[in-house]
Amino acid sequence: MKKTIEEHASRFDDHAADYDESQDSEAYRAAASLVIEHAAPSAEDVVLDLGMGTGAIGLALAPDAKRVLGRDISEGMMDEAQRKADEAGIENVAFETGRFREPNVDEPVDIVVSNFAMHHLANDEKREAIATIGDLGPRKFVLGDVMFFDGPDPDEPFYSPEVDDPATVGALADALTDAGFSLTAVERVHDQVGVLVAERAGGRAGTARQE
Ligand SMILES: C[S@@+](CC[C@H](N)C(=O)[O-])C[C@H]1O[C@@H](n2cnc3c(N)ncnc32)[C@H](O)[C@@H]1O
Incomplete structure (x- = not known):
């Protein structure tokens, strides 16, 4: 991580x-559109949006989901998301402080989404974050982010090298597989931006299962 959690x-x-x-x-x-499309929750699904920011993904999914849990490290971003939820009359959302590797979730989740947030972590931290997500037991994890399909392009970086730390698609795929997921879709949006869909049979199989 090129900046501390507090700095981010x-x-x-x-x-x-x-x-x-x-x-x-x-x-x-x-x-963002692809993450929303691939997440496709049903009315029974609890969705966790990690690094939810101002709610671009979580608020779009809430009308179709049972509940959306939003987690972020920035109170300011969460306040903005809550303001938008109130304005839109969306009530099935719960926003709380949480980090990728300590998501502050103590209930089973069916679908995890994250858009444009995980690239703030270093590669070993992304692996830990993906393992933590696996332990929550979702049947699907949809990750949209800055990621390298062909390697970084220093002449036209899609990210800010001083604060961002994107991984290769291969490194993310390995971490997802090691966490028990199968990669079921890879969407190449740009040479440096993609959406990965990771799924596993059963779901709710992780340590957070309480039923
Ligand atoms: C570029 S914004 C993306 C927000 C939103 N997901 C979207 O698609 O617009 C990145 C968000 O990730 C959050 N973030 C950065 N590091 C984080 C971490 N370690 N754990 C949780 N959230 C983090 C930031 O506070 C910020 O709100």
Whole structure:
């Protein structure tokens, strides 16, 4: 991780109010749409959105899901998400502080989503985060993020090298497989942006299972 958790949180706190309008790239919008499309929760599904930010993914999924749990390290981003939920009359969402490797979730989840957030972690931390997600026992994990299909492009980085630390698609695929998932779709949105869909039979099989 190129910045501490506290530095990342403070950076996003400072930009929470103008975050939504700053996300104007075609690749971001395409990735967000694909994450929403692949998540496709049913009315019985509890969805966890990690690094939920201002709620681009979680708030879009809430009307179809039983409940959405949103977790983030930035209070400012979560406040913005809550404001948008209140404005839209969305009540089946619960936003709390949580990190990838300590998601602060004590109930079974069916689907985990994360968009444009995991690239803040170093590669070994991403592996730990993916193992933690596996332990929550979801049947599906949809990851949209900055990731390298052909390696970094220093001339046209889609990310900020001083704060971001994207992985290769291969490294993410290995971590997902090691966590017990099968990769069922790989969407290449851009040379440096993709959406991975990881699934496993059964679901709710992890340590968080309480039923
Ligand atoms: C670029 S925003 C993406 C927000 C949202 N998912 C979207 O698609 O618009 C990244 C978010 O990840 C959060 N974040 C960064 N590091 C995190 C961590 N270790 N655990 C949880 N959230 C984190 C930031 O606070 C920020 O809200």
